[in-house]
Amino acid sequence: MDFNDSAAEAAFRHQCRQWLTENATTKQRPDDVFGSDLSQTALLSQARAWQRKKAAAGFGAITWPTAFGGMGGTPVQEVIYRQEEAAFNVPTGIFNVSLGMVIPSLFVHGSEAIIRQHVEPALHGDSLWCQLLSEPGAGSDLGMVRTRAERVTDGRDGWLLNGQKVWTTLAQFADYGLVLARTDPQQGKFAGMTSFYIDMRSPGVQVRPIRQANGEAEFNEVFFNNVFIPDSQRIGAEGGGWKVTLTGLMNERLSIGGVMPPKLWQSAADLMLRSPGKHGHHTAMQDSRNRQKLSDLYLNAQGLWLLQCRGLTALGQGKEPGAELSIAKIVAARTLQDFAYFAMDLQGARGLLDAKAQAPGWELVQRLWFGSAGMRIAGGTDEIVKNNVGERILGLPPEPRTDKGKSFRELLDEGHSS
Numbered sequence: 001m002d003f004n005d006s007a008a009e010a011a012f013r014h015q016c017r018q019w020l021t022e023n024a025t026t027k028q029r030p031d032d033v034f035g036s037d038l039s040q041t042a043l044l045s046q047a048r049a050w051q052r053k054k055a056a057a058g059f060g061a062i063t064w065p066t067a068f069g070g071m072g073g074t075p076v077q078e079v080i081y082r083q084e085e086a087a088f089n090v091p092t093g094i095f096n097v098s099l100g101m102v103i104p105s106l107f108v109h110g111s112e113a114i115i116r117q118h119v120e121p122a123l124h125g126d127s128l129w130c131q132l133l134s135e136p137g138a139g140s141d142l143g144m145v146r147t148r149a150e151r152v153t154d155g156r157d158g159w160l161l162n163g164q165k166v167w168t169t170l171a172q173f174a175d176y177g178l179v180l181a182r183t184d185p186q187q188g189k190f191a192g193m194t195s196f197y198i199d200m201r202s203p204g205v206q207v208r209p210i211r212q213a214n215g216e217a218e219f220n221e222v223f224f225n226n227v228f229i230p231d232s233q234r235i236g237a238e239g240g241g242w243k244v245t246l247t248g249l250m251n252e253r254l255s256i257g258g259v260m261p262p263k264l265w266q267s268a269a270d271l272m273l274r275s276p277g278k279h280g281h282h283t284a285m286q287d288s289r290n291r292q293k294l295s296d297l298y299l300n301a302q303g304l305w306l307l308q309c310r311g312l313t314a315l316g317q318g319k320e321p322g323a324e325l326s327i328a329k330i331v332a333a334r335t336l337q338d339f340a341y342f343a344m345d346l347q348g349a350r351g352l353l354d355a356k357a358q359a360p361g362w363e364l365v366q367r368l369w370f371g372s373a374g375m376r377i378a379g380g381t382d383e384i385v386k387n388n389v390g391e392r393i394l395g396l397p398p399e400p401r402t403d404k405g406k407s408f409r410e411l412l413d414e415g416h417s418s
């Protein structure tokens with residue numbers, strides 16, 4: 001494994017940096033957060049404009065095949081672009097689900113007509129997609145999805161969708177959603193599901209934002225009441241919904257290595273130098289217990305970087321990255337949460353104040369304090385990821401399964417839920 005850029009990678013890095021310098025403003029500080037003073041609607045419109053600009057310059061989807069408007073680049077190039085972009089004050093993250101999970105599933109499982117109609121507007125930020133998987137009774141175990149799609153019997157070629165999803169990121173702004181629905185309850189729990197895409201403004205779709213502790217509504221409840229879906233909006237085969245879902249989840253796993261804001265430990269060091277110390281210390285930096293925490297943060301960040309390098313090396317050699325991505329997910333989310341709690345503790349009672357009343361750099365702390373717990377849940381909870389590590393990497397005995405060989409209907413009657 002070589003940690004230095006190859007000549008081609010260095011040239012690509014230069015190309016990214018040059019384009020970003022010409023098209024965006026550099027961050028004043030590494031912990032600047034874009035658009036903290038903007039409403040969600042204004043932030044979305046800025047994110048769309050930035051995505052449009054990136055797509056026009058060829059940076060809109062670095063690893064997508066050129067046939068779909070991507071750059072046809074490598075995962076290493078994707079990381080290089082993200083590293084360079086992190087130094088600029090631009091909106092990031094809004095299109096992660098849309099372009100990182102949903103549309104790549106359409107490439108693999110969608111019909112040609114769907115690809116032709118939807119890929120380009122999504123790439124250019126003109127349409128936003130959400131992922132409608134989790135339900136009140138189906139999260140870690142998506143095999144228990146109860147939202148049902150039934151064939152209509154009035155002569156139209158399509159389905160009627162009824163049920164409820166929850167935690168759907170950005171559904172209130174999404175133009176389209178990829179929905180996983182039960183189409184045959186007599187089949188086993190994974191075999192009887194089918195994927196469809198829906199227009200989020202279809203009659204019968206109701207989106208209710210969930211207000212979070214930080215005042216924002218990042219995710220939503222989504223209700224379906226007799227929503228008509230033409231069969232042409234089916235993605236993949238009838239009963240093939242789990243396959244489509246796995247493609248999206250696999251792409252989510254591949255993108256997870258990049259969740260760690262670069263230079264987080266420097267932000268912590270900066271806060272320690274600026275925070276008053278306890279027990280007679282002038283600053284928090286003089287306290288060896290704080291310096292120990294800073295060392296942990298630094299070592300975790302370096303360890304994550306090395307894990308990411310291993311994952312990228314595997315991808316570069318055409319292999320599936322294995323343990324490193326699962327482990328990176330757990331460590332990254334935990335480290336972000338530890339950082340936020342540590343930074344908050346340094347401030348004492350002042351930590352209760354809103355970021356606007358605090359010194360520069362506090363916006364990131366506040367965001368992480370509220371948001372990092374969610375990172376330990378989204379994309380697989382810590383416990384589920386640990387189960388995977390135990391079974392698939394350490395070869396430990398699998399969890400006992402009581403659902404094998406049973407139809408979804410039988411499981412429902414027995415009262416199973418996730």
Ligand SMILES: Cc1cc2nc3c(=O)[nH]c(=O)nc-3n(C[C@H](O)[C@H](O)[C@H](O)COP(=O)(O)OP(=O)(O)OC[C@H]3O[C@@H](n4cnc5c(N)ncnc54)[C@H](O)[C@@H]3O)c2cc1C
Pocket residue numbers: 097130131132133134135136137138139140141166167168169170219373374375377378379380381382383384387399418
């Ligand atoms: C920020 C965020 C964004 C999200 N965005 C989306 C989205 O856009 N679309 C979408 O569909 N979903 C989304 N989700 C939902 C997310 O996928 C689920 O929250 C997650 O899969 C966990 O499911 P659950 O909340 O139903 O918890 P449950 O599955 O009910 O789990 C509850 C608890 O039980 C534990 N547990 C469950 N099963 C086991 C087991 N077998 N062994 C050990 N422990 C277990 C879990 O670890 C957890 O602690 C999002 C979630 C978050 C936090």
